Amino acid sequence: MIKIHHTSFIYDDEFEALRDINLEIKHGEFVSLVGPSGSGKSTLLKLLTREVLPTDGEILIDGIDLGELSARDIPHLRRKIGTVYQDFKLLSAKNAFENVAFAMEVCGADKEDVDRDVPKLLNIVGLSDKANNFPHQMSGGERQRLAIARALIHRPRIILADEPTGNLDQVNTYDVVKLLLKINELGTTIILATHNRDVVNAIGRRVISMENGRIVRDQIEQGKYII
Amino acid sequence: MHYHLKETLKRIFNTGWLNFVRNSYVSFGTTGVMTLVLLLFAGLMSLNFLSTKVVEGLQDKVDVSAYFKSSASEEEVASVKIDLEKNQLVKNVLYISKDQALADFKKRHAGDPLIQESLAELDENPLQASLNIKANNPDTYAEIVKFLEANKFRSLIDKINYYENEAVIKRVEGISGGIKTWGLIATLLLALIAILVTFNTIRLTIFNQKQEIEIMRLVGGSNWHVKAPYLVEGAIYGVFAAVIAGALFYPIAYFLSPKISILIPGVSLIGYFGSNFFSFIFLLLLVGVLIGVASSYIAIRKFLKV
Numbered sequence A: 001m002i003k004i005h006h007t008s009f010i011y012d013d014e015f016e017a018l019r020d021i022n023l024e025i026k027h028g029e030f031v032s033l034v035g036p037s038g039s040g041k042s043t044l045l046k047l048l049t050r051e052v053l054p055t056d057g058e059i060l061i062d063g064i065d066l067g068e069l070s071a072r073d074i075p076h077l078r079r080k081i082g083t084v085y086q087d088f089k090l091l092s093a094k095n096a097f098e099n100v101a102f103a104m105e106v107c108g109a110d111k112e113d114v115d116r117d118v119p120k121l122l123n124i125v126g127l128s129d130k131a132n133n134f135p136h137q138m139s140g141g142e143r144q145r146l147a148i149a150r151a152l153i154h155r156p157r158i159i160l161a162d163e164p165t166g167n168l169d170q171v172n173t174y175d176v177v178k179l180l181l182k183i184n185e186l187g188t189t190i191i192l193a194t195h196n197r198d199v200v201n202a203i204g205r206r207v208i209s210m211e212n213g214r215i216v217r218d219q220i221e222q223g224k225y226i227i
Numbered sequence B: 001m002h003y004h005l006k007e008t009l010k011r012i013f014n015t016g017w018l019n020f021v022r023n024s025y026v027s028f029g030t031t032g033v034m035t036l037v038l039l040l041f042a043g044l045m046s047l048n049f050l051s052t053k054v055v056e057g058l059q060d061k062v063d064v065s066a067y068f069k070s071s072a073s074e075e076e077v078a079s080v081k082i083d084l085e086k087n088q089l090v091k092n093v094l095y096i097s098k099d100q101a102l103a104d105f106k107k108r109h110a111g112d113p114l115i116q117e118s119l120a121e122l123d124e125n126p127l128q129a130s131l132n133i134k135a136n137n138p139d140t141y142a143e144i145v146k147f148l149e150a151n152k153f154r155s156l157i158d159k160i161n162y163y164e165n166e167a168v169i170k171r172v173e174g175i176s177g178g179i180k181t182w183g184l185i186a187t188l189l190l191a192l193i194a195i196l197v198t199f200n201t202i203r204l205t206i207f208n209q210k211q212e213i214e215i216m217r218l219v220g221g222s223n224w225h226v227k228a229p230y231l232v233e234g235a236i237y238g239v240f241a242a243v244i245a246g247a248l249f250y251p252i253a254y255f256l257s258p259k260i261s262i263l264i265p266g267v268s269l270i271g272y273f274g275s276n277f278f279s280f281i282f283l284l285l286l287v288g289v290l291i292g293v294a295s296s297y298i299a300i301r302k303f304l305k306v
Helices: A041-048 A074-078 A096-105 A111-124 A140-151 A170-185 A197-203 B005-022 B024-061 B074-086 B098-108 B113-121 B138-149 B166-208 B210-218 B223-263 B269-275 B277-303
Strands: A002-011 A015-025 A030-034 A056-061 A081-085 A158-162 A189-194 A206-211 A214-219 B064-068 B090-096 B130-135 B157-162
Touching: A002 A041, A015 A041, A015 A056, A015 A214, A030 A041, A030 A170, A030 A197, A041 A056, A041 A158, A041 A189, A074 A081, A081 A140, A096 A111, A096 A140, A096 B210, A111 A140, A140 A170, A158 A170, A170 A189, A170 A197, A189 A197, B005 B024, B005 B223, B024 B166, B024 B223, B024 B269, B024 B277, B064 B074, B064 B138, B074 B090, B074 B130, B074 B138, B090 B098, B098 B113, B130 B138, B138 B157, B166 B210, B166 B223, B166 B277, B210 B223, B223 B269, B223 B277, B269 B277
Parallel strands: A030 A189, A030 A206, A081 A158, A158 A189
Antiparallel strands: A002 A015, A002 A056, A206 A214, B064 B130, B064 B157, B090 B130
8 A cells, every 4th residue: 555645855955746636556556657758757656765865745555654764674674575667677698587586595494495496587578498598588578577576576565566568569559568567466555657558558547647746647447548 | 595604705805806816917916005005114124123122122231330449348349239139120140250350351451561561460350240230111320329329238339320321222212213213104105006096996897897886886786796805806906916025025124133132133034024923924914904994995995886
């Protein structure tokens, strides 16, 4: 459960990226966050991963106030949240298996866990046969699916996807969205920030529209991309 | 997912080691500067050891001699000796009889025929029995002299000689103190440079690994996982520098030791550092690791936001 109360965020004391945001997202929802560039979608996601603190207001995830998290608790928050980005953020010097393994290892997993979980995760995203491929040997869609596999290592309760299809063609976009829907069916909350109209309309779930740092529309069901 | 301390430590050390190896050229320079610091530090320790030895030697030479008149009997001299030995300021008292004094004198001037001839012409031993007194603390000689002056057999004492080596000791201490101060300043200055160089090296590593660090943060890598490898990297520079400094210092000490023994008899530099080999290497390691970890810590604080 995510609760955002009267939250504002100002960059460098100047630019007001978010203005008095109020939002509640229930567990298991699939939320599309839409709006033009600079409308505040990415900033909102950064607040949720506690990369930045709100200038005003409070944010609660599963009852935990992010403003009161100590530095050593931040990693634990981030293990509850999987993140997927437009630029994939994969390590080019590591192959598919190693990219996922690396993420597990830095969280303290031992070799046994890694050897057991990584093939499963690659299987979920349909990359079992690409385990030894390096990112440059994979298509954009495959890279994004690999990034999603990595986001799943902690069996997160929430996945934040920031323009995950921004660099992908239609076919690959479809693959990635299908995968996100599948993960959502298994019970994970998904927040998808995008300005891809077709994607949003195809998903047809809750759609939150943002403009100039405000929420201008919140369609709880059967949402459409409307500007 | 299970979290294992052993795996965690293994990964942290492996990553730190890889950071060190992959930056080989930069690592080489960093280790070099740190080695220089440790060598200077070792030199300072040698100097400290040598000047202490010189001062100790001089202090040992300071003594009070009481010369007795020919009329004094051996029993009377022995009684004064016992009085002195009871005094807490006195370390030891050496009795030199008339015969012993003569024998010493002859021996000392064995190569001087004129003195030998003059001695031969004398009917009786012209030398006096004496007590040679060493104090526990060289500052207390004046008090010992006073104590002797007050002795009941004072009338039997012809003269009391009190060699004032204190001035020489002060000078040696002054010179070695000066060298130590400047040596310390030079060492600290170089240590500062080493910290800056190491800091910069770690900064480079951090910048090179921006992507990895970002991913570690995103997936919830603990602060330890993200930061500790850089601390390990810093410590590795220190360990290597200590080993190299040790490997350079011991041969140098070995070659210099005989030359120093000529200047300061009875002092063996290699003997001292040889018998303290493990504690000395440990000290070098400690200083090296401390410098490395401190630099790394500053770099992490400044450039690694989690």
